[in-house]
Amino acid sequence: MSLSVDDNLQSELAAMGASGTWHWDIAGDRLHADHKFAELYGLDPETALAGVSPQIFFSAIHPDDRPRIRIAVAAILAGAETFSKEFRVIAPDGQILWVHGRGQCHLDAVDEPVRFTGLLVDVTERKRTEDRLRIAQTAGRVGTFEYVDGFATASVSDTFCRLLGLHPAPALPSQTINGVLRGGEEPLIPGPYAGEAPGTLNGTFQIVRNDDGEHRWIERRGEIVREGNSYRLIGVIYDVTHAKMLEAQLRELNDNLEARVAAEVASRQSVEDALRQAQKMEAVGQLTGGVAHDFNNLLMAISSSLDLLRKRVGDDPQVVRLIDNALAGTKRGAALTQRMLAFARRQDLVSEIIAIPQLVEGMLDLMRRTLGPSWPVEVDFPRDLPPVVGDANQIEMAILNLAVNARDAMPGGGTILVASNCEHIDIASSELAPGSYLKLSVIDTGFGMDEDTLARAVEPFFTTKGVGKGTGLGLSMIHGLAQQLGGTFTLESRAGEGTTASLWLPAATAAEEQSDRPSDDGCDAPTQLHKLKILAVDDDSLILMNTSALLEDLGHTVFEASSGDEALALFAANSDIDVIVTDHAMPGMTGAELAEQIDEIRSNVPLILATGYGELPPGFRSGAVKLGKPFSQKALADALSQAMATA
Amino acid sequence: MIPIDVSLSELERDALTEIVNIGVSRAASNLRKMIGDQVFLSVPAIEVVSQTRAARLITEREVSDLVAVRQDFTGAFAGRALLIFPEENSLDLVRAVAGSELSADEVIEIEQEALAETGNVILNSCLATMANMLKRSLSMSIPQVVRGTGASLFAAEEQGTEEGLVLFLYIDFAVRSRDIRGYIAMIMDLPSLAILKGLLEDFITRVVGDDLP
Amino acid sequence: MPAKVMIVDDSKLARIVAGKALAELQPDWTKVEAASAAEAMERLEEGPADVALIDFNMSETDGLELAAKLRVLYPDMPIAIITANIQDEIIARAREIGAAFVPKPVTADGLEAFISGAALTLRSQRA
Incomplete structure (x- = not known):
């Protein structure tokens, strides 16, 4: 036998953990097996080594696995090169083991199979592990x-x-x-x-x-x-699609969060910008108000002086005309300061009867110049439009403001229509009481506003214009004005379809129309009063001098004081002072404070408070007569009459 | 829909796999001799599918055009054997078989013939082994080289004949260090498959004998 | 004592491979190639060959038919059928004709038994 080499090999294989080795001599038709193989198969080791019938190979194989192993072995005997099969072996003690049979067919020079050798390895443990692994992998x-x-x-x-x-x-x-x-x-x-x-x-x-x-x-x-x-x-x-999707959703949420935070930050930023803008405008307003106040005083000095001068120059028509021109100039200057003060929100609303068509007509030229040639202004007013009660300056401002908005909504140019009609409200709403209203509309064909923008349009500080271009206060101020006049302000708009901005102003009643007769505030003869002793108070010596001159011209006796303290001293020293004409805005003690102090000394002394400002301290005593600066001699005389009448 | 009578039992499939395996072993050994490089062949996966499905199976795996060596066989059962590989492998295979010393022009010149010869060796190994194992003889035609898509290779040729079934053997052969892979397919009609099934039963009886379940 | 070997195969590549294996075994021997049975007959008319290596799978006349013809013409010529078609039936038919069987692809190892047998036969014929 030439098995000695194989013997050694088989011992080595056995030592390496093989559960048995075999050597199938195809030509000799014998199967030789080592002692482990014999042990596994329940064979006598000596006999197995010497050689047994090859059919023994299949004897210990589990009946269920036997057919497939027979086929595989047949393939080997017919020339297949490698044998690698897992099958069950029933050990002599009845235990069932999984083994892996691995073999090789050795061919001669003409590819004829000569022998089939191989080894069995117990893979029961591995098989179980593999089963678990396979199940784990599948599951x-x-x-x-x-x-x-x-x-x-x-x-x-x-x-x-x-x-x-x-x-x-x-x-x-x-x-x-x-x-x-x-x-x-x-x-x-x-x-x-x-x-x-x-x-x-x-x-x-x-x-x-x-x-x-x-x-x-x-x-x-x-x-x-x-x-x-x-x-x-x-x-x-x-x-990992599911996990990825969850991850993506989470990321999307995070991204959204970032976007939401970014939007919030941007919105805060814009509020801050708006606030800064408002503060800037406030500062400009303060400045304008201050300048206008001083300018007003100057105008008053000029117009009062002109009034007095006119009385004294006699009848030379040429001189009178020059003086009248100068007076007209001061009136226009006064109107200008009114606007500046209105801008600075320091002016009281004046209630007067206004015919809207005439008012608009009168400002058309201004509007056209303000808007530019690409935005022609058309007007459409029906006949018999009722007049309204309001402040002409403020309404003009509102119309101009709306016209500018209309222009800005039509960057490519377009017609701006200013129209008006009469509306009757029968049922009270939160905005309007029942009654007749004049609806004054400024209509453009611009890009309009979406619902969101529309809803916020009248909020203070809301602006669609860039910072520095608008105050963001325009529409809210207009809304406030309309409400103050007993009306309202409405906006109708759709994105892409233009905007109609309407001021609803209450129509004037017949009584109001009657009471408001336009009067000439020129230089008619002043109302005659008996000679009075008057204390004039102003910190501005120019104004003080001017007021004194006007009063003296009316035949009164004037005591001059340039401060509240000085006035109190004079008043205390002259118990026969009939009336006090005081400036309100003075350093140290205001006119109002002075009035309180005067009351302490002697109550119900007639008092005229001259002021260019709208605001008076709340609870200011009712007996005081207010006199807007600059005032004419007639206005001063009227105020005196009024003050003396209440005394 | 595959009729019941030609669907293979587990054991028949096992037997066919082993038989093909022998052929494949020979083919591998032959290819090794021709190429002089390691050739790996997968254990054949056997499926009986329709020609349409066979075309789809191959198209799913190979996006490019294909080259096939075709050999028809007649005898106890008849059909057509195909050795299929991606067209881009063609010249690589020729170079592997004919030797790397050939110039590019020479490779192209003998391409057709080298492919036919390679197909001849591999398909003959498989078919002859099958014939021997099943104890029947088969006559093989001269190999032909055809090119086309998966669909055209498996298209039924004769009009009016019902679509044949394909004994689809996935045998991946991969040649180390060369991007060469391929498949072997056998197209048989229903009567031939039924005969093959019968022969497989005989084979099993012969080999397994009393151990038949 | 060089011999002349006729190699008949319709594949040029196969002829090259067979020629190489032959040259490895018998460097002195000469060879004549034919791509078909008809061409083989023509070559033989030009001059006889001592040994024939014939591919089985050829169109028109197959290798076994050609071998049978040659056996009639040259009863003692060592003839081998070369084929990858290793069917038992083919091998049996080759034996009937008295031709050896050499599996394809041809290698020196595979061809050796036949060539050494042929060398012996030729030597005894010429002795």
Whole structure:
């Protein structure tokens, strides 16, 4: 027997953990087996080593596995090269073991099989582990792969194929596997010319499943086993689409959060900008108010002086005309300061009867010049429009403001229509009491406002114009004005369809119309009063001098005081003072404060408070007569009459 | 829809796999001799599918055009055997078989013939082994090289004949360090498949004998 | 004592491979190639060959038919059928004609037994 070499080999194999080895002599039709094989099969070791019938090979194999092993062995005997089968062996004690039989067919020079040798390894433990692994992989939907570099295909599990939507196969071309990738990524399995091993097998891939075209996320994990110059990749893949979707949702939420925070920050920023703008405008207003006040005093000195001068120059018509011109100039200057004061919100509303058509007519020229040639202004007023009660200056301002808005809504130019009609409200609303109203509308055909913008349009500080272009106070001020006059302000607009801004002003009643007779505030003869002793108070010596001159011209006796303290001293020293004419805005003690102090000394002394400002301290005593600066001699005389009448 | 009478039992499938395996072993050994490089062949996966499905199976795996060596066989059962590989592999295979010393022009010149010869060796290995194992003889035609898509390779040729079934053997053969892979497919009509099934039963009876379940 | 070998194969590549294996075994021997049975007959008319290596799978006349013809013409000529078609039936038919069987692809190892046998036969014929 030439088995001695094989004997040694078989001992070595046995020592390495083989559960038995065999040597099937095909030509001699004998099966030789080592003592472990004999032990497993319940054979006598000596007999087994010497040789038994090859059919013994199948004797211990589990009946269920026997047919398939017989077929495999038949294939080996017919020339198949390798035998690698797992099957169950029933040991002599009845125990069932899983073994892995691995064998090789040795061929002669003309490819005729000569012998079939191999070994059995007990894989019962591994088989159980594998079963658990297989179940875990199937249950966990984990696909496995193995790739040896340089090859065009990779060994894969069925689950692997199913995860990619490919027909299950034990091996797939790298090209096929990578074909499901959405592209741009590194390959899932390297191709044959990939060269270097990838740095890691850990990665996430986006795929389009081959069978149903679904987009999925696939996670790859595994190990890179280096074998000399080449490498082997062993790994798993699993679907992480669900986790990715959750992640994406979370990220979206986070992104939204950022966006929401950004929007909030932007909105705060815009409020801050608006506030800063408002503060700036407030400062400008203060400044304007101060300048206007001083300017008003100057105008008053000039107009009073002109009044007196006119009386004394006699009848020279040329001189009278010059003086009248100068007086007209001071009146226009006074109107200008009124506007400046209105801008600075320091002016009381004047209630007067206004015919809107005439008012608009009178400001058309101003409007056209303000708006520019690309925005022609048209007016549409029906006949018999009732007059309204209000402040002409303020209404003019409002109309001008609305016209400017209308222009800004039509950057390419367009007609601005100023129209009016009479509306009757029968049922009270939150905005309007029942009655007749004149609805004055400024209509453009510009880009209009969406609902959101429309809803916020009259909020203070809301502006669609850039910072520095608008105060954001325009519409809110107009709204306030309309409400103050007993009306309201409405906006009708749709995005892309223009805007109609309407001031609703109460129509004047007949009584109001009667009481308001336009009067000439020129220089008619003053109302005659008996000679009075008057205390004139003003911190501005120019004004004081001027007021004194006017009063003296009326035949009164005047005591001059340039401060509240001085006035109190004079008043205390002259108990026969009939009336006091005082400026309100004075440093140290205001006119109002002075009045209180006067009351302490002697109550109900007639008092005229001259002021260019609208505001009077609340609870200011009712007996005082208010006199707007600048005042004419007649206005002063009227105020005196009024004051003396209340005394 | 595959009729019941030609669907293979587990054991028949096992037997066919082993038989093909022998052929594949020979083919691998032959290819090794021709190429002089390691050739790996997968254990054949066997499926009986319609020609349409076979075309889809191959198209799913191979996006490019294909080259096939075709050999018809007649005898106890008849059909057509195909050795299929991606067209881009064609010249690589020729170079592997004919030797790397050939110039590019020479490779192209003998491409057709080298492919036919390679197909001849591999398909003959498989078919002859099947014939021997099943104890029947088969006559093989001269190999032909055809090119086309998966669909055209599996298209039924004769009009009016019902679509044949394909004994689809996935055998991936991969040649180390070369991007070469391929498949072997056998197209048989229903009567042939029924005969094959009968022969497989005989084979099993012969080999398994009393151990038949 | 060089011999002349006729290689019949419709594949040029196969003829090259067979020629290489032959040259490895018997560098002195000359060879004549034919791509079909008809061409083989023509070559033989030009001059006789000592040994024939014939591919089985050829169109028109197959290798076994050609071998049978040659056997009639040259009863003592060593003839081998070369084929990858290793069917038992083919091998049996080759034996009937008195032709050896050499599996394809041809290698020096695979061809050696036949060539050394042929060398012996030729030597005894010429002795």
